[in-house]
Amino acid sequence: MNQVPNSGTPRPGLQLPPRLANAPVRTLMQPLARFLEIESASGVLLVICTGAALLIANSVWAHEWEAFWHLEMRVVVGSWELRNTLGHWINDGLMTIFFFVVGLEIKRETVEGELRSFQKATLPIFAALGGMLIPAGIYLLLQPGGAAARGWGIPMATDIAFAVGILALLGRRVPSGLKIFLLALAIADDIGAIIIIACFYSEAIQVIALGIAGVGLLVVLVLNWLGVRNFVSYFLLGAMIWLAMFRSGIHPTVAGVVLGLMTPGRAWISQESFTTMMLDFIDRLDGRIDRPQALGKLTLTARETISPLERLESALHPWVAFAIMPVFALANAGVQLQPAAAFHPVTWSVAAGLLVGKPLGILAFSWLAVRTNLAKLPQGTNWKSLSGAACLGGIGFTMSLFIAGLALKGQLLDSAKIGTLAGSVLSALLGYTLLRFSLPNVTVAGEVPEDRQAKEAEELST
Numbered sequence: 424m425n426q427v428p429n430s431g432t433p434r435p436g437l438q439l440p441p442r443l444a445n446a447p448v449r450t451l452m453q454p455l456a457r458f459l460e461i462e463s464a465s466g467v468l469l470v471i472c473t474g475a476a477l478l479i480a481n482s483v484w485a486h487e488w489e490a491f492w493h494l495e496m497r498v499v500v501g502s503w504e505l506r507n508t509l510g511h512w513i514n515d516g517l518m519t520i521f522f523f524v525v526g527l528e529i530k531r532e533t534v535e536g537e538l539r540s541f542q543k544a545t546l547p548i549f550a551a552l553g554g555m556l557i558p559a560g561i562y563l564l565l566q567p568g569g570a571a572a573r574g575w576g577i578p579m580a581t582d583i584a585f586a587v588g589i590l591a592l593l594g595r596r597v598p599s600g601l602k603i604f605l606l607a608l609a610i611a612d613d614i615g616a617i618i619i620i621a622c623f624y625s626e627a628i629q630v631i632a633l634g635i636a637g638v639g640l641l642v643v644l645v646l647n648w649l650g651v652r653n654f655v656s657y658f659l660l661g662a663m664i665w666l667a668m669f670r671s672g673i674h675p676t677v678a679g680v681v682l683g684l685m686t687p688g689r690a691w692i693s694q695e696s697f698t699t700m701m702l703d704f705i706d707r708l709d710g711r712i713d714r715p716q717a718l719g720k721l722t723l724t725a726r727e728t729i730s731p732l733e734r735l736e737s738a739l740h741p742w743v744a745f746a747i748m749p750v751f752a753l754a755n756a757g758v759q760l761q762p763a764a765a766f767h768p769v770t771w772s773v774a775a776g777l778l779v780g781k782p783l784g785i786l787a788f789s790w791l792a793v794r795t796n797l798a799k800l801p802q803g804t805n806w807k808s809l810s811g812a813a814c815l816g817g818i819g820f821t822m823s824l825f826i827a828g829l830a831l832k833g834q835l836l837d838s839a840k841i842g843t844l845a846g847s848v849l850s851a852l853l854g855y856t857l858l859r860f861s862l863p864n865v866t867v868a869g870e871v872p873e874d875r876q877a878k879e880a881e882e883l884s885t
Contacts, residue, residue, distance in 0.1 A: 433804050452585060453821030465744035466588025469820070473705075473844070492754050503587040514828060517747045519665055519679035521821075524743045525613050526683020527736045532610050534732075534831070535690040544611075546798035547604060548790060552609030553788025555579040558780030565772040573830040574621065574839050578776025578846065580616045580822030584748065585847065586815040589855050596862040598803030605812050608785070616822050617680050624829040628670035636667035636678065641687055652731070674829065684733060691727040701725075719787050723842035748821060755824045758840040769835055773823070773842025778849050781817035786810060811858035817850030819843050 435517040437718050479488045492510040499505075506513065530539075538544040558578040586605055590597050637710065640659055645658065661682055724732075764770065789809065792798040800809065827839040 436815050449699060459487065461740055461804070462584045462587040466584040466591075466749060467585075468745060468749050469584055469752050470588075473756040473820075475756035476753050476755075477844075478758070485759060487759060492668050510754050513751060514825065515669065515675050517749060518825065519676045520587050520739065521679070521743050521747050522617070522676040523683045523691035524736060525617070526680040526688055527732055527739075528683075529610055529614060529680075530684050530686060530688050530732055531736065532607060536607070536610075538607060539779075540609065540796070544607070546792050546801070547607035549610050549788040549792035549798065550604075550608050550785045550813070550816075551615060551855070553784030553786075553791075554581070554612060554781050554813075555609070555615045555784070557784030557787070558776035560778045561780040562772045563776065566769060570831070571769050571772075571835055574726035574773065574827065574835070575737045576616070576619045576826045576830060577839055577843065578611070578780060578817075579619065580819050580826065581609045581816045582818045582820035582822065582847070584744065584818055585818040585851060586854075586884070589815055589818075589851050590858075592855065593820065593862060594860055596864065597858070598801070598808070598862075600801030600803045600813055601808055604801045604804070604809075605815065608816060609616075609811075613815075613822070615824065620826065620829065621676050621677045624826065625674050625677075626668055627672060628672045632667050632671035633673065636671060636673075638666050639664040639667060640641060640681060643682065645688055646833035647685065652727075653736050686732045687813055688730050688732040690730045694726055696724075696728075723792045733798045749822075754877040756840065756844070758844075760841065761837075764834060764837045764841055767834065767838035767841075769831070769838040770842040770845070773839050773848035774849070777817040777819050777823070777843070777846030778853070781819075781850065782810065782853075789813075805861075808858060808860035811854050811856075814854030814857060816849050817854070818847045820847050823847070 454633065479485065494509045495506055496509055496512055497504055508878045515638075528629040532547065538547070559575045562575045562578055563572065566574065581826065583606060587602070590602060590605065642662075643660055646660075651657075661678070664682065665675050669675040684792040758764070786806075786809065790806075794802060800806070804812075823843045824840060827836055827843060831839050
């Protein structure tokens with residue numbers, strides 16, 4: 424085995440290629456590309472799980488299926504006990520992880536994404552604001568009073584997994600600017616939905632429990648400031664904060680969002696420092712160093728070149744996309760398609776909010792932002808393609824079903840689910856059709872996906 428000569432200077436062959444070293448935009452685009460790929464594949468799985476839930480809910484096993492999600496599950500520690508149905512454990516517990524990843528994505532977008540500056544954030548924020556106000560207004564116009572009025576928040580959210588899945592069907596014809604706009608719109612939508620859940624769909628506030636949650640969040644801030652990187656510490660603190668939120672009356676999933684937003688988005692060690700340390704380690708592999716100790720330091724340094732935000736998002740996002748969201752769909756999308764529910768006013772109110780209100784609000788407020796010179800259309804898009812993306816914004820599903828479960832009960836809930844499914848399907852079909860005929864045919868011979876992604880990243884940097 425040849426030994427590496429001990430040299431005081433790094434060898435030229437181990438240096439980063441100039442193109443990679445001078446193209447930070449490619450590094451910034453990698454998390455976005457990975458996020459979109461996972462969401463696109465997740466959308467297919469969500470369709471399968473939704474179809475399965477609907478089939479079983481309308482079969483001879485409907486009663487057993489409903490009873491399964493109402494099985495009681497308990498957590499007992501000594502004399503202390505926490506009990507809930509399986510369905511509620513999914514919606515209150517597993518979905519907290521979903522909301523934690525949402526919080527991470529919001530943080531990433533505000534640190535290095537489309538929401539990091541006023542100029543970049545203006546268009547998606549305006550679009551999201553219109554995409555929330557107009558659907559809620561349409562719903563309240565159709566359901567002005569009674570118990571059904573509580574469902575005004577149902578048609579306000581966009582499901583990014585399904586929306587990106589539709590864009591994936593159009594392949595390379597979709598400009599990168601339109602993809603990023605839709606992602607930023609969905610993130611801004613999520614922020615609005617989280618605020619709505621916290622303010623309007625929480626129960627009576629228990630001040631003591633809320634104070635305990637606040638103390639737990641303060642401890643998290645202190646640990647972040649001290650540089651504590653132990654996962655177990657944060658997991659135990661997060662569990663305590665979740666339980667305190669659960670007892671406080673504020674929906675416990677809000678704890679996941681807050682913890683996601685508090686996750687550090689900057690790496691402790693720069694890539695340059697890691698490269699220097701790695702080359703120094705290679706230069707001294709001549710038997711005169713303590714290799715286990717040096718490897719331990721090198722491993723720790725390598726880990727800290729990735730921010731906790733990116734590390735957690737990379738680890739959790741596939742679990743959320745391919746496990747938690749499909750389980751949520753199985754538990755919540757199953758509804759008996761009875762005429763009474765299908766033709767209920769709530770069904771049409773939710774469907775109208777998604778199919779009409781979302782695109783109308785997104786386009787109207789986007790036009791206002793562009794007209795007043797506060798924002799510009801994304802690169803490579805026009806109002807026709809933006810109209811198609813606005814229709815895809817009407818795909819509610821995950822967040823809409825989640826809010827429906829908080830807002831309504833019984834037949835009203837079943838009607839809201841049917842309205843959500845109908846409005847989302849019609850919005851997907853309309854959005855795909857508009858984009859299919861508004862986007863140009865693009866074929867570049869000999870171009871591989873990686874080269875195309877790099878080209879899109881370079882275009883975004885201009």
